[in-house]
Amino acid sequence: MASMTAFNVLPKVTDHPYHNAILARLPTEWTPWPDDSSSVNHDEALSTFVRRAQKKGFTWPKKPVVFISDPHADAEAFEASLIAAGVIERDGAHLCEYALTKFGKKADIVVGGDCLDKGPSNLMMLRSLAHLYRLNAKVTLLAGNHDLRLLMGLLSLERDTDAGSQHLFVRMGKKVVPLFKEVFDQYLADTQWDKGLPSEQACRQALFPGSDWFENFPFYAAGFLTDEGIAREISKMTTKAQNFEAHSAKNGLSLSQVYAAAMKCRSLFLKKSGEFSWFFRRMRLVKKRGSFLFLHAGLDDHMAELLANHGVKYANRAFKQNLMHQNLFSFYYGSLANTFRTKYRKADLPLTPRGAYTARQAGIQVLVHGHINQHFGQRVSLKNGLIHIEADITLDAHSRKNEGLDGCGVGVTLIDKKRGVIGLSCDYPQVKVFNPGLKGKRVGAH
Template identity: 45%
Template sequence: MMPAPENTEDLLPTILGTRAASLGVPENCVPWPLDMNHSGGSTPDQTAKILKSLRKSGEYGQWRWPKRPVVFISDLHADAESLVRSLVAAGVVQRHENDADGFDLTDFGRSCVLVIGGDCLDKGPSNLDLLNSLKKLIETGVRLKLLAGNHDLRLLLGVRALTSDRSPLTEHMFIRMGNKVLPLLREVYDKHVAPANELESVPDLETCRDRIFPSETWQRDFPEAAAEHLGEAAIQKELRRLKKKIATFEEASLSAGLDMRMLYAAAMKCRELFLAPDGLYAWFYDRMRAIYKTGSVLFVHAGLDDHICAEIDENGVSHINQLFREQVYQDPFTFYSGTVANIMRTKYRAVDKQLSSQGVERLHRAGVKILVHGHVNRDRGQRLKTMKGLLHVEADITLDRNSRKIEGLKGIGTGATIILPNGNIVGFSNDFPYAKVFTPEIHMTKAALQHDGT
């Protein structure tokens, strides 16, 4: 375990308080360890790049901090208990029952902004419990910003494609969700389909299978149809991905206790619950946005590309959210392969929309100095990195129990990233012994000294 440095008391956010020990999260903090691979750069060169990014962003004016504390929690993947524990640890709520909605806002919770960074759905253990927890948060009056994640979008686009006119661009969108959506569909079947005996009105098994799976000619027709939207490498990757998912999907569904009729019934019920105007969970997609900015800090699910950077510079963040609301209900494949949806799915791979130093410069010009996001999970708490000169806080700290089991992590995931009006960014997790505190003003001084010494 890394020893705690001295004289860090002034950096310790009071919001962690005495709740920390009982939840397995750190009670003390350290200045963000940039020189460690799990938290920053694995080499002096990587650390130098982070400091250089700080110095470069400083050329476009001073940092502006949010007027209210911002609490960022991302990639919950249907783990309501992880959400509630993280909120308790961050001081946003106090718990009075062990239920998913057995909590009330604290004074800090009433003063802060809560950003849920996307990927609320899939994997398990309980999608519907998590949605109920989020609904309770809305009812408490918390300032909630709900960002779209790629898993959230897959359900929306997959269910819509299942009942739309079939085409080579859309008929694979339901299977594209993959096996990770099966826990959600099983929950919906058990809680909303079976009790109402709605399976009786569902078509026969073969008809359901034909509607769920892409046609036999899809692999031949898709490349030509997708050519105007994707490059050849991305098309081939999509074909390989779908081949694997098609091969395993029905067997995985049966293992989850769902034959194709039951699965189809659950999908149709999802359309009613999530997409109908009066659906029980219609609020989920109604409240969703692509991006949120406060001060110099930008929040997204995954990342950015040059086109989005230019849009932010020219038209502002609200324009991106307007584009998202307009495009998300258009053709599913056109939207998901486009630059707005890239915000929710990029990992800065060659097949993704590209971010360059010119795009970062435009973002700096628009007043953005750091990006806080999920999507790339970490097992030792939050990590700071630089991409083309833009600072990123990777804040997916592997909260859901499904992922934690796969990665060999113990306990229920608990943690959050907090941006404070006093100029500190705090990341804490039950997988790292200290809360990490990043203070750009201090590190910018180091960057300036380093630059003067070169």
């Protein structure tokens, strides 16, 4: 291990009482990327990364990339992570009162998705991210499964629905209810929100799948989803359909109020004049810098081929076109959406050694993603020969409380051609540094 002063792995953070409180929760020493089980998933993960990173064809991003994923409606954790990375500095006492640093103005900031759900505040998280855009930061917002579930649910209320999509509103589950509560309280509570609204029973029918959905869905999805995928959907929807109304009531919302809040969300997110219309409009599926592909969850064979044959720009255009104009079922359960949904389970579309090889032939050597909660900082994993940097270190207060983690989450992954891959987390006692360096040097050495 070495002190942070002996090895400048991160940009300088301005001396400020709030900043100092954040830094007090962070490690003060760095270490070459550990090979303990919490930091790698496979005995050969690090050695494979070193070997490939030293090859002539491997390229690092031209500008430093700051990757923060899965803030899950926690603006405090999001801003704390930006401060820890040296991207922003507070110029006021409250959230959304910050300015870019010199480093923040030149860095590529990649938000890895899942800005919504869980809490404590979806709307404050969105406003904090909007402020980052107002500062003209170089931000790429990637699609997360929680974010897109909201969009699918809102779109399903407007489009003609069938067995493939009529469940997509309730499929959002209990984690979306706090957003509807926030929207109702901030935008509707003091208005005549129920004027012209359908009856409670009509709202229920609009929000829930029909009584024959559970019988029809397996036939609708046959040949498209795996048997495991179909069984998983039926199981999840059984629980969600049974509990959604009770979760809403626990948050002080009737189904009529949920419906009214959902209609307001459609206005806020989907209308061009809506306060958050920028959110889905700015969203991308993937971003590539050097040999690194940034995305929310992972790849399957089909997506690897699409990227190899057509490239990242094509994939992002296909994402937008399918999102807004295609059948919701074919989009949400297809290969494009698998990119922000997969956990490489049997229910997910597969990444085989052939798909991993195809990705590498397309110049994609490393996937950088969130989606999977980590309790010990970032992790390097090897999946069928494709290197993954798993960067979600569980930021939001709700998840941290449920999973036994203390305090506000702070975590950022920095990828830089001079310093390598840096994993900074309040949940690991040292800063993890991967840098293959020159031949003969240890990982992490400069």
